[in-house]
Amino acid sequence: MICLIVKLVSQKAESVLGLFAIVSFALNIFTVYEYPKFAFYFPLCRFWEMTFGGILAYTNLRIQNSKINNYLSIAGHILIITGIWSINEKSLFPGWWAIVPTLGSVLIIGAGPKAWINKNVLSNKIMVFIGKISYPLYLWHWPCLVYSKMFYSS
Numbered sequence: 001m002i003c004l005i006v007k008l009v010s011q012k013a014e015s016v017l018g019l020f021a022i023v024s025f026a027l028n029i030f031t032v033y034e035y036p037k038f039a040f041y042f043p044l045c046r047f048w049e050m051t052f053g054g055i056l057a058y059t060n061l062r063i064q065n066s067k068i069n070n071y072l073s074i075a076g077h078i079l080i081i082t083g084i085w086s087i088n089e090k091s092l093f094p095g096w097w098a099i100v101p102t103l104g105s106v107l108i109i110g111a112g113p114k115a116w117i118n119k120n121v122l123s124n125k126i127m128v129f130i131g132k133i134s135y136p137l138y139l140w141h142w143p144c145l146v147y148s149k150m151f152y153s154s
Contacts, residue, residue, distance in 0.1 A: 018055065028046065029096065033095075052102055052105075063110075066114060069112055070116050074117065075104075083100040
């Protein structure tokens with residue numbers, strides 16, 4: 001749907017994507033207080049997160065200053081680590097808390113492959129391997145937990 005909108009109004013694509021992100025984020029904020037599960041699972045409440053990445057990709061922003069890229073990458077990692085330490089089962093998530101890892105991810109991706117952490121840590125063979133198996137592992141862990149509880153519970 002977003003691709004169609006961008007094609008139809010290509011001159012104002014950033015504005016359309018920005019507006020879509022704002023509407024999606026607002027829906028997220030308004031629903032998370034009363035219906036947190038709905039806000040978590042309903043795609044329109046979470047689509048703003050992917051729209052941030054879409055805006056980054058669409059603008060194709062390339063910063064040529066390696067010092068700035070390194071700072072962006074460091075700031076992104078700090079935000080993600082802050083999210084890991086701060087967000088817990090009592091946090092209203094997604095809500096306002098979702099900005100922390102989302103913005104962190106945008107900064108890391110925006111920093112590009114030549115930022116020191118991105119190049120030397122995230123591009124390491126072990127990290128790439130973990131990245132390649134993380135989603136399949138995520139998909140498999142729930143059935144494994146359910147079946148193990150079914151077959152091995154006392």
